[in-house]
Amino acid sequence: MKHTLKNFYKCKSLCLLAILFITGCGKKSDQKNKELPRVAIAGLGIESSTFSPAKSTEEAFHALHGEDVYSYFSFLNADSLVRKQAEYFPAVKGHALPGGIVTKEAYESLMAKTLESLRANLPYDGLFFDIHGAMSVEGLDDPEGDMLKQIREIVGYDCVISTCMDLHGNVSERLAQNTDLITCYRLAPHEDAMESKRRALTNLLERLKNGKGKPAYKAWIPVPILLPGEKTSTRIEPGKSLYAKVAPIAAKEGIIDAAIWVGYAWADEPRNHAVVMVTGDDKEKVKTSAESLANSFWEVRNEFEFVAPTEPFETALQMAIESDKKPFMMSDMGDNPTAGGAGDVTWTLNELLKKETFKKQEGKSLIYASIPGPKLIEQVLKLGIGTIVKAPVGAEVDNRFAPPILLEGTIKAIREGDKHAEVEVVVEVGNISVIVTKKRKPYHYERDFTQLGLNPREADIVVVKIGYLVPELYNMRGDWVMALTPGGVDQDLYRLGYKRIKRPMFPLDSNMIDVDLSVRWIPTSSK
Incomplete structure (x- = not known):
């Protein structure tokens, strides 16, 4: 009888444990699945020529707000895998045709709307920042750097920010410091634009998922070259072979991404020049990869020609x-x-x-x-x-x-x-x-x-x-x-009359020597 009762209670206990396991762990598992990272989306994009008398107003950006932002990104439709990997909070996404300098009023209005939208859904684990990188604004140098600094003051410095840019954008030190992950297109014409944006977002999601967060190292190298896109197309050499080196480097263990920015030739600002950036957790690989890309760019500087007669x-x-x-x-x-x-x-x-x-x-x-x-x-x-x-x-x-x-x-x-x-x-x-x-x-x-x-x-x-x-x-x-x-x-850069870009600059100063293409380490984003 004792053995029978003992077995009964033992069996009962096992059953209760099984029920608790199934129900309790099931709830815990469901809860865990629902704990998706909170990711905001924002960005304003335009190329602005400071050599044109035109001015760009707010309406030129055709800004999308809230849920409408999803329509801009083909990889964020409701059924996409990327959409299901995070809880998204779209703020403001505006993209204008290239044009003249953006009015101060337009910039301040768009930024106020962006910041207000971001405040409404705090906190965030990450932010996908989608920009062009060649915006000029009345009375303001480095608008994208300013934009990201203002956003940091809202979302904080624990938030991991991943930035995607056009390769004809400009990467200032301020922009590089206030972002964590950064990439740009690898083709010109930009047939890989949406692919690059997706890469920037999936890099962010992966770093949030694996708990690694911000990269340990960000290498930034300014390259004193300023050429028009019509001379740096990746359809032909040397741009074709130069940009072909980027993906294999980005695929290395210990590296998150690598990128080469040609820069924007038709704005007269100190940040307008080529840049190489590599991010990752292996310091030596990040360093050697960045310097290799920068030197490869410099070595072929005299080979760039117009893409057509x-x-x-x-x-x-x-x-x-x-x-x-x-x-x-x-x-x-x-x-x-x-x-x-x-x-x-x-x-x-x-x-x-x-x-x-x-x-x-x-x-x-x-x-x-x-x-x-x-x-x-x-x-x-x-x-x-x-x-x-x-x-x-x-x-x-x-x-x-x-x-x-x-x-x-x-x-x-x-x-x-x-x-x-x-x-x-x-x-x-x-x-x-x-x-x-x-x-x-x-x-x-x-x-x-x-x-x-x-x-x-x-x-x-x-x-x-x-x-x-x-x-x-x-x-x-x-x-x-x-x-x-x-x-x-x-296209005749000599006729433009630059006054504010950093000199010497190729090809304006063609006899340049002793160019420093060593890594500048960009600090982790912090207050």
């Missing part, structure tokens, strides 16, 4: 006219709105309209994309397709090189609702189809033309206000030349 305008146009390849793409580089140009310089269009070859019935056809002309747009909306319009276009912002053009031609197409242009029209003048917009817009895709009834593949010549061609236009080209035209992002 580059000629003065008259030579470039003659090449286009004489070519039998369609479409012959010609880049109107000096006023490229994707690099920070005002987008409304009329110099090139004025020269094209003078050419007799585009007035003859049997002459070559040309599409010009594009020129802002809000006054012409206003008239077009009243007149309609098929009628003649005559109104001024261009040079309302940047009239330093040519005045507004009184454009007269037949209205061939009208399209409303574009995010950037708002209204687009096609005005036919002889054999030239001029795309006129209410607000400036770069033309990157075939659909930008076809939705206006234009067939760029059949046009003899397509002139775009752009530098190096984005992938879709590049793949469409029959041939291509980049024209050295005037504007706020002039």
